Amino acid sequence: MRALALDFQHRSLSVVDFPEPPSPAPGQALLEIHEIGICGTDRELATFGYAAPPEGESTLVLGHEALARVVHDAPPFRKGDWVVPMIRRPCSPACASCSAHRTDLCLTGNYLERGITRAHGYFTRFAVDPVGVLVPVPAALVDVAVLAEPLSVVEKAIATALRLHPLSPRTATVVGAGPIGLLTAFALQARGLQPTVVSLEPEDHPRVLALRGASIPYLRGRNPALADLVFEASGAASHPEWLAPLGVLLLIGASEHAVPLDPIRMIVGNLSAAGIINAGPAHFAAAFDDLARIPRPWLDSLLLRRSFDDWPTSLAGPTPVPKPVHLMN
Ligand SMILES: [Zn+2]
Ligand SMILES: [Zn+2]
Incomplete structure (x- = not known):
């Protein structure tokens, strides 16, 4: 079967002929991959x-944001279940x-991380996984x-923020208007908090228009009012100085900039900061709750579906505006 893979020997990214996965052992499921974000x-x-690459190999199949279908019954999953x-x-x-x-x-x-480090990803047709790592997808989503x-x-960032903030936070500043920034703003808005997004995109940029459609205020390169939560989702500078007293700074975007934490201000203001990576089962469950809660047009505005073969457009050249999602079949 074909797969999009990094070749570490020749330093190239290309579609390769990749062996089909072995038959699933008990407790595993064979997956047919449908979409890769x-x-x-x-x-x-x-x-x-x-x-x-995986140990002893010289290639790595890419793709970690996958939607798949279970091919045969694999309790607790049934043939045809989306995961x-x-x-x-x-x-x-x-x-x-x-x-x-x-x-x-x-x-x-x-x-190991499938499609990232030392385990093959899903940018291909079939894969095998333990049933314990598969999250069921509600039919409507x-x-x-x-x-x-x-x-x-x-x-995970929102759960951490709610755990660390000593009262009930109401306002949030989201730094960055990429897909993660937009998802953060949409999820906060859908839960009744008041997010503001700060980024550098011009006012007529499609992502800014998506925010307007969701009635979420947008500030282009301007300082926001102090907020209970600040989510750094830009991969650029983080802004602890934008926290209100008791505020929590969440670092999601991987930035190499130093975080300018003023210890006296942190102590006097009862401030917290947390780094966020990856997610646990409860966070996937919360993601599906929010996917059901966030208005569908807001989510649709994030997605751009492309064929398998269109991968070069998504992986090289200018950053795509909506999030590319490749169809594997
Ligand atoms: Zn990703
Ligand atoms: Zn461990």
């Missing part, structure tokens, strides 16, 4: 960012977090379920 991580991997796989696999020997099914909190950093993986990270 592309994000900034994939674009970075395409330049050999922090990708690594989204979680992408991390435990470190070995498994640390306390990985043993407890919280690979997102891995203590050793020796986890199949057409937006490819957003569940990126949204799960946002859900």
